Amino acid sequence: MHAKHSRTDPWSQTLGLLHSLSRTAERTRYDAVPASRHVQRRVTAAGCAAGERDAKIKVLERPTSRTAIVTWGDATSCHYGDQVWRIARASSDGFCALSGQRIHRGDVVYRPSHYRLAPANAGSMMLAACVLVAPIE
Template sequence: MYSAEDHAVRQHAPFISVIERPHHSKAVVSWRDATNCRYGDQVWNATTAREDGVCALSGKPIARGDQVYRPRRSRPAALNADCMILASALEAACDLVEPLRDENCPTMHRRSR
């Protein structure tokens, strides 16, 4: 059972959809956060975590040196520029649903924890 605090945090968690995987080191993500920002087709690139954090997709801890995806740098910086998605969580999200005809990775909708 969730506490009132857990429920409040969950209400403000972003809704993340993996739209496309044009390359193994890129993902196109839809990011909707009612309290902060909305990006319909944001490109995320594979990289190594430079600091500890929390995966925006799975809620799992991220350690410095883990393989992650981050929003592509832009000017001005995206409001979610400091967020990260564990590479393993993104790959797992792509494996959740069987691919539709002619798609390598279908669109997946996952609410972060």
């Protein structure tokens, strides 16, 4: 199952508008914060923007040592019933979508696989250690 994303979709436009309005409000609050706290607020905002919303994630199976089949559901952006994730090295810092743990660049992670079109959750990562111990559902 793949979510359809279209820039002309009214729901996507509404979400985009709400997101931009919330970022404007966040920027106003951010500007009022002393400089010493700016870095901490950016890290927090990056964690939220990277897809760590209330996504429902289940590992369905691990067919090979380098792949996992995952069901991913996020009420605000997408639902994938049987998405293939592949092992890789994190190209940037982030947060594990499965556990919420911090991911550092170079950590071994699973990422959504894509060949032509990137899925809506393409920027998401899960720590490989978390995927390997996750119960198979």
